[in-house]
Amino acid sequence: GVVNAVLFDPQDIDLILGGPALRRKYLDILICQLDRIYLRSLQSYQKIVYQRNHLLRLLRDKRAGFQELDYWNEAMVNEGSKLILRRNEIVEELKNLSEEVHRRVTGIDTGMEIEYSPGVAVSDFQEEEIRKCFSRALENGLDKEVAAGLSHSGPHRDDLVIKVDGRDAAIFASRGQARGLAIALRLAEGSILERVRGESPIVLLDDVLSELDTLRSRRLLEYACD
Numbered sequence: 001g002v003v004n005a006v007l008f009d010p011q012d013i014d015l016i017l018g019g020p021a022l023r024r025k026y027l028d029i030l031i032c033q034l035d036r037i038y039l040r041s042l043q044s045y046q047k048i049v050y051q052r053n054h055l056l057r058l059l060r061d062k063r064a065g066f067q068e069l070d071y072w073n074e075a076m077v078n079e080g081s082k083l084i085l086r087r088n089e090i091v092e093e094l095k096n097l098s099e100e101v102h103r104r105v106t107g108i109d110t111g112m113e114i115e116y117s118p119g120v121a122v123s124d125f126q127e128e129e130i131r132k133c134f135s136r137a138l139e140n141g142l143d144k145e146v147a148a149g150l151s152h153s154g155p156h157r158d159d160l161v162i163k164v165d166g167r168d169a170a171i172f173a174s175r176g177q178a179r180g181l182a183i184a185l186r187l188a189e190g191s192i193l194e195r196v197r198g199e200s201p202i203v204l205l206d207d208v209l210s211e212l213d214t215l216r217s218r219r220l221l222e223y224a225c226d
Contacts, residue, residue, distance in 0.1 A: 016178035020159035057149035091116035097188035119157025
């Protein structure tokens with residue numbers, strides 16, 4: 001927390017080609033650097049999911065009563081709604097910045113798209129609406145959750161959907177495209193940190209040019225040094 005820095009390394013293409021857990025972790029690390037309240041909510045939520053999953057397994061084995069779920073459902077909705085709301089806010093900012101970086105580096109007007117996909121189906125990102133949808137999802141999915149012994153709805157199932165040329169990058173992006181998308185995410189992250197903290201971060205680019213052509217390499221370095 002003393003030195004403001006953003007690091008890109010070759011493994012960052014896993015943010016694009018890997019599973020949702022990696023993208024959730026990316027969002028959490030970014031937001032936790034900006035918002036201590038979010039960090040506390042995230043820690044609380046993780047403990048709640050653990051305890052609720054334990055109770056679901058007890059219910060499956062008929063070793064607990066369903067009324068015991070009321071407390072954990074309410075706690076899960078309270079903390080989880082905060083996470084969904086804050087993630088949506090940061091993704092909106094990340095979306096605009098990363099898509100602009102991608103356009104400037106690649107020279108392609110329509111290439112990168114980002115969309116927040118919450119683990120609870122919501123029609124509107126207002127806190128009260130999120131809470132209602134979350135409570136409804138827990139109620140409707142109870143039988144399946146008890147059978148599996150796992151909580152199926154909530155921000156622990158979120159994803160950051162990244163598209164290239166209108167298609168899911170996790171499936172269709174080449175390694176070169178994935179590298180460009182990951183670089184755009186990291187540079188957008190740096191812009192957000194600069195806005196919140198009031199100083200430009202140190203941008204660390206490890207082996208960043210190996211799969212970029214000369215023109216895109218020059219554009220990237222110009223942007224990073226701007």
